[in-house]
Amino acid sequence: MYLTIKTKMMILIGSLVAVVLLLQGIYLNLNKAELISDQIGLRALNLAKAVAVIPELIDAFDLEDPAIVIQPLAESLRQATGAEYVVVGNRDEIRYSHPIPERLGQRMVGGDNYAALVEGESYVSRATGTLGEAMRGKVPIVDANGDIIGVVSVGFMLDKVASDVDRMLYLGWLFIALSLLVGFAGAVWIANHVKKLILGLEPHEIARLVHEKEAILQSIHEGVVAINREGRITVLNQSAKRTLGVEGEQPCQGMPVEELVPNSRLLDVLVSGERQFDRELWIGDVPVVVNRVPILNPAGEVDGAVSTFRSQKELLDVYRALKEASADVDQLREQAHEFSNKLYTISGLLQLNRPEEALALIHQESLVTQNQVAFLVRHLSDPVISAMLLGKMMRARHMGIQFEIEESSSISMNLSFEGQDILLKIISNLLDNAFDASTLLPPVLPQVRLFFTDLGAQLLIEVEDNGPGLPADQFELITRRGYSTKEGRHRGIGLALVRRLAEAKGGNIYLEESELGGACFVVSIDKSLISQKDNNL
Structure with a gap:
């Protein structure tokens, strides 16, 4: 019951x-x-x-x-x-x-x-x-x-x-009976009052709502910070912790919001009760878009304030993904056009009754692709990284860049899903920068070289080009988020991302002078942090 x-x-x-x-x-x-x-x-x-x-x-x-x-x-x-x-x-x-x-x-x-x-x-x-x-x-x-x-x-x-004795105790028992009646009446009043305070909800309904609220707060992509009327933090979800750089299980509840986010302006909302939407704010070196609203009690008084924010980096990532997708579409168009020309050439040779030369042209094209695939199969155990490098080879060929992978390169370890993602981002960003840098000194033939190895405790990745190079004293500057030597918006993200990923996995990024004459970036990563074995533990 x-x-x-x-x-x-x-x-x-x-x-x-x-x-x-x-x-x-x-x-x-x-x-x-x-x-x-x-x-x-x-x-x-x-x-x-x-x-x-x-x-x-x-x-x-x-x-x-x-x-x-x-x-x-x-x-x-x-x-x-x-x-x-x-x-x-x-x-x-x-x-x-x-x-x-x-x-x-x-x-x-x-x-x-x-x-x-x-x-x-x-x-x-x-x-x-x-x-x-x-x-x-x-x-x-x-x-x-x-x-x-x-x-x-x-x-x-x-x-x-x-x-x-019974006659003298009668009044005592009568008083106790009256006290019991008053006690039960008070119990009824307290139960009704508490029921009203909790909005008529049952404990299991309150518990479910709390769990749902916690799940919603932790699952939404926006950062959420809530404060009480004293300006102390009452809610801080995981997205907000990541954006604010809060490490591990560092306690934040009860902390004054100005200690964690000095420029949050939530205290202004407590005073004015004004709602603020789509305001720009810098948290550290990360630009965010902020909404701020007051929390009102049934009497209409301000009891606290809530701020939601989202990093503009995500918008930049979307922009970059769209740009890369657009570039891939252009490459596919170029490949389709070039492939169409080769088909016309093969058709013409066949019409001229020159089948031997048509076969030689077909074998020549397929041989290049087969050699590239065979090399990646021999030297890379991860098919995802191999597929990415095969795409970079095709892009380099269409850009007129001489892209080569050193014969001694090899990665035989089994990567975790996180390790795959990290290597994809690091190698892709380094190669994209190298491709761009190698085309800055025409009419010199652009050259890019890649080397990787997992011998020892560290996985090493080395990318060099024959571009104009970079001064060593600018290394800290060029690996800082938002700085770029290139013109245009949404720049200065790639090298900063590579450095952050490398440092997060026990490694680092170094700048050296390339044998090709340009820049050479070397990245080290602790193998144990990206291996499949570590992922299963």
Whole structure:
């Protein structure tokens, strides 16, 4: 059976109040009952002490029949004080007084007179006499010489004592019952109030919403930063951490937003409550597009602010991908045109009845492609990298660039998916830069050379060209994001990306002078961080 949170709170809070009140009531009432019983016992004892020192009673012990004096005296005291009985006996426990006259002269019952008659003690005892179980006050009777001559026993029946205790505890239990009613009413009010605060949702619904919110925050591509009214961070998703350069599980919740993003301007939104959309902002050296909106409570007051932002680098990546796709389309058009010309040539040779020369032309074209493919198969274990290099060879041929891969090049290791992606980006960017640089000194024949090896602990990649080269003192500058020696927008990304990828995998990028006369870039990467074995661990 499913219980709502309102019902659960009512049951739990009501039960807690009931248990606490009942335990407290039982404890207090038991103490009160014991106190009342003690008071009745003290009352019996004090009355017995008062009886034991009456001179007429003491003198009556010298008479031939003490009961003549003692019985009327004891009965008058019993009726005046409300005691159940006042019994006076001698040292032999023979009664001189009793509420029932027929029992005069008989032995006292209960067996609790020894301490009074022998040791001279005064005390309260519980024992069963001829009238039933009673609480008794026992006091010895001492004559003028100090000798014990008898005992006084004043009793209150226990059933009457219990009745008196119950009557006195009635109000206590009534108060506890009223407190329970108030407690249950308070439980109902608290349950309704909490239900209203959580918008009528159940705990499992709240948990699901929290998980959904967390999943949405972590899955969206935009960075999200939220702050409370004190300007402290309450939400920071993974995209925001990557953009802000927050490492690992570094705690950010509760941190002042100005410490993490000094120029966030979220505090301005807290003050003004103004919404800001599509504003430009630099986070470090990364340009981002920012939206800022206030968080309003039901009263319309600003309780916090949220900022979403996205790196402009992604737009640049899209631009570059489109540009490369456009270049590939142009190359395909050129290849189709060149292939069409060769087909016309072969057709003409066949029409001229020159089949031998047509076959020689066909074999010549296929031999070049087969040799390139065979070389990549022998020297590269990864087909994805081989396919990329084959495409670069075709592009170089159509650009009129002499592109060669050194015969000693070899990569035999199995790359992880991440390793494939990293090598594709590094080699592709380096070759594109080399192709562009080698065409800057016409009419010199453009030349580009590639070397790679995975011997040792590091994987090395070396790309050189015969372009104008680069001064060594500009190395830090040219590997910085946004700087480029080329004209136009969206430049200065390739070498910065190569350097970042290499450093992230335990390597680096170096600039050397090329044997071809231009620039030579050498990249090192820790093999263990891009191997298939590492990926499966």
